Amino acid sequence: MAQYFDNVNLKSEIRKFDVELLGYVFHFFSDNGVFCKNHLDFGTRLLLENIPWDEVEGDILDVGCGYGAIGIMASKLTNQPVTMCDVNKRALHLAQMNAKENKVTANILESNCYEKIDGVFDTIITNPPIRAGKKIVYEILFGAKEYLMNQGKLFLVIHKDQGAKSLLKDLEKVYKVEVLEKNKGFFVIKCEIR
Ligand SMILES: C[S@@+](CC[C@H](N)C(=O)[O-])C[C@H]1O[C@@H](n2cnc3c(N)ncnc32)[C@H](O)[C@@H]1O
Numbered sequence: 001m002a003q004y005f006d007n008v009n010l011k012s013e014i015r016k017f018d019v020e021l022l023g024y025v026f027h028f029f030s031d032n033g034v035f036c037k038n039h040l041d042f043g044t045r046l047l048l049e050n051i052p053w054d055e056v057e058g059d060i061l062d063v064g065c066g067y068g069a070i071g072i073m074a075s076k077l078t079n080q081p082v083t084m085c086d087v088n089k090r091a092l093h094l095a096q097m098n099a100k101e102n103k104v105t106a107n108i109l110e111s112n113c114y115e116k117i118d119g120v121f122d123t124i125i126t127n128p129p130i131r132a133g134k135k136i137v138y139e140i141l142f143g144a145k146e147y148l149m150n151q152g153k154l155f156l157v158i159h160k161d162q163g164a165k166s167l168l169k170d171l172e173k174v175y176k177v178e179v180l181e182k183n184k185g186f187f188v189i190k191c192e193i194r
Contacts, residue, residue, distance in 0.1 A: 012090070021048055021073055027101050028067055034091045035066045035129075043186045044069055044127045047157035050181040050188040051125070053077050058122030061085075061147065063113065063140050064129050068095030068106070074125055075104045083121070085111035113139045120147055124154045130162045141167070142174060145193060154191040161185060 010033040019026045019040045030037045036044070048070065056078045062071030065084035072095075075082035084099075084106055086092050092110055099106040109116050113136065124144045128137045144154045154175070158164045164187040171177045175191035182188075 010090075014094075019069070019073075021045070022053075022077060024073070024076060026069075026073060026076070027098075028069065028072075029094050029097045029101065030067050031090055031094060034088060034094060037067075040069055041127065042184065043157040043159065046181060046183055046186050047125070047127060047155060047188050048073055048077075051155050051190075052180075055153065056080065056123050058149070059083065059119075061117065061121040061124045063124060063126045063144075065095050065108070066091045066127075068098040068108075070125050070127065071095070071106055072098055072102050072104045074123075075106065076102060080122075081105065081107070083107040083109065083117070085109045085117060087112050114143050114147055117147060120149045120152070122149055122152050124148060124152070126154075126156050128156060128158065130158070134163070137167075138170075141171065141191075144191075145174065148193055150193060152193060155180075156189050156191070157186055158189070159185050160187065164189075 012031055014029055014031050016029050060074050060080055060082045062084040065071050065086045071082040071084035084095055095108050128140050171191055176194050178190045180188045180190050
């Protein structure tokens with residue numbers, strides 16, 4: 001089945017929309033062939049509205065950044081540096097445009113999960129690519145452990161129909177886990193290194 005990130009032959013139709021979040025207004029360019037191309041995804045918004053931002057300090061990594069919503073907003077809300085990665089070249093190009101548009105300095109990389117990621121981070125945030133399959137999702141969520149500092153935190157969002165409950169059980173084997181919010185079947189989850 002074609003995925004939204006198999007976009008090489010998809011006609012480009014760049015559009016722009018505004019997003020209000022936690023007292024800020026952001027401007028995003030988007031395009032065909034990227035995740036949730038016309039608005040901020042509900043799960044992404046729920047994640048961003050429920051992260052305890054006062055706990056977020058130091059370097060941030062957004063894995064599977066798409067057009068850049070999470071990384072750009074996280075950097076703006078915390079004034080911390082952000083690295084963002086994705087496998088979708090079109091999304092990465094948009095993320096570059098959006099970082100500039102929203103006056104955020106970001107390190108934006110093409111990377112399959114953590115393949116091109118160097119160093120460790122205080123915070124990793126992701127709305128993981130369910131459509132890429134469980135192997136990739138687990139690589140992102142459990143691989144995070146190797147890219148987090150000792151007191152580091154992973155924040156994620158997942159829907160119950162995408163296996164949130166069994167994922168929670170698996171995460172609890174590795175991390176100290178807290179469900180920060182449940183809304184319309186979405187779970188916002190915080191994981192800390194034990
Ligand atoms: C659910 S979308 C989230 C996009 C964006 N963070 C947001 O919240 O709007 C997941 C993203 O992961 C990306 N992705 C898929 N497979 C990946 C992989 N192996 N490594 C990194 N990113 C991947 C997709 O291209 C997509 O942009």
